[in-house]
Amino acid sequence: MYPSMAAKSSAYDRAAxxxxxxxxxxxxxxxxxxxxxxxxxxGVIYNNGVLLAADKKIASKLILPDSIEKLFMIDDHIGAxxxxxxxxxRRLVQFARQEAQENSIHYDxxxxxxxxxxxxxxxxxxxxxxxxxxxxxxxxxxxxVDYQGFRLFETEPSGALAEYKAIAIGRGKKEAMExxxxxxxxxxxxxxxxxxxxxxxxxxxxxxxxxxxxRIDVAFIEKGKPLTRFSKEELKSLLNKSKTA
Numbered sequence: 693m694y695p696s697m698a699a700k701s702s703a704y705d706r707a708a709x710x711x712x713x714x715x716x717x718x719x720x721x722x723x724x725x726x727x728x729x730x731x732x733x734x735g736v737i738y739n740n741g742v743l744l745a746a747d748k749k750i751a752s753k754l755i756l757p758d759s760i761e762k763l764f765m766i767d768d769h770i771g772a773x774x775x776x777x778x779x780x781x782r783r784l785v786q787f788a789r790q791e792a793q794e795n796s797i798h799y800d801x802x803x804x805x806x807x808x809x810x811x812x813x814x815x816x817x818x819x820x821x822x823x824x825x826x827x828x829x830x831x832x833x834x835x836x837v838d839y840q841g842f843r844l845f846e847t848e849p850s851g852a853l854a855e856y857k858a859i860a861i862g863r864g865k866k867e868a869m870e871x872x873x874x875x876x877x878x879x880x881x882x883x884x885x886x887x888x889x890x891x892x893x894x895x896x897x898x899x900x901x902x903x904x905x906x907r908i909d910v911a912f913i914e915k916g917k918p919l920t921r922f923s924k925e926e927l928k929s930l931l932n933k934s935k936t937a
Contacts, residue, residue: 709823719827721777721819723818723849726829729773730862732897733762733845735833736876737857738885741914742835745899746773746887747862748907763909765921766916768793769802769836771911775862776830776849784828788812803834805843809853829885837913864896871895880914886922886930903931 711717731747746762748927758902763783764772770792773853774781790871791811812832819825832847846861858876860868882890889910892904893903905928 694840696836697835699876710822713909717820717850720850720859723827723829724831725774727861728865729833729865730891731762731773731831732772732860732864734868734872734889734892735773735835735856735859736872736880736885736888737842738777738880738882739878740823741882741912741917742837742844742881743753743889743908743910743912744771744773744833744835745893745908747893748909749898749924750904750907757906760907763911763921764809765919766834767796767836769806769838769913770805771835771919772914773833774830775832775860777828778830780828780830781832783813784830784832785814785888787815802838804840805834805845806838806840806855808836809834809845809847813847813851813853816847816849820850832863833859835913837915842913860892860896863898867896883930883933887908887933888933905931 716923718860726901731749733747734745736743744763748757748760748762750757750760751791760773761778765784766772766788772785786813788808792803820827827849829849831849834847836843836844844856844859845853846856846859858872862871875888875891893908894901905924908923908927910927911919913919
């Protein structure tokens with residue numbers, strides 16, 4: 693007897709390098725599904741810099757929130773937010789940090805934001821092309837400042853990348869992007885962008901309608917300033933302003 697079509701098609705998801713008859717790489721699509729299960733991450737460019745915000749998943753009240761990483765410093769002028777497998781994120785961030793350090797040593801200048809994003813994406817793509825490995829189950833928002841100005845990119849498990857003025861990844865991305873597309877405009881101030889981020893987190897975050905500051909990480913990068921994280925006191929003050937506005 694000949695195998696059924698369902699049995700035939702199911703075989704194409706057993707190897708990362710095997711295309712299905714309709715041109716799909718199922719292992720890469722599965723990796724993207726993991727990304728969709730991650731908590732929401734946001735990146736927004738404003739008039740004087742670029743802001744990153746991450747909603748962290750705190751599975752137990754016994755967990756120390758600061759031990760959960762979603763927002764990473766790659767170099768003084770570059771930061772990233774991950775969505776997906778944290779172990780995969782750490783591995784790619786470690787690679788990116790090494791690339792940034794080597795560039796500084798060899799050329800005596802900071803690495804370009806687009807350069808580091810393309811190198812990270814090249815590694816992700818490599819792991820979709822060879823047998824015996826699996827795709828990285830993580831996407832990133834990578835933000836920074838270089839000679840071209842403020843830059844903001846999204847990477848995907850396939851190795852694809854794109855540049856944005858504002859972007860969201862993780863669970864609730866569709867709702868978040870709808871809000872960003874409606875509310876974002878060029879020339880927003882840092883405080884206005886923080887208020888916009890709070891609005892997105894309230895409406896599209898994991899705990900809709902409520903922001904728990906213990907699970908929120910927010911940082912910004914500006915010219916002449918390294919990646920700087922907001923303290924919980926600063927975030928509380930800004931959140932109170934958003935409630936009274």
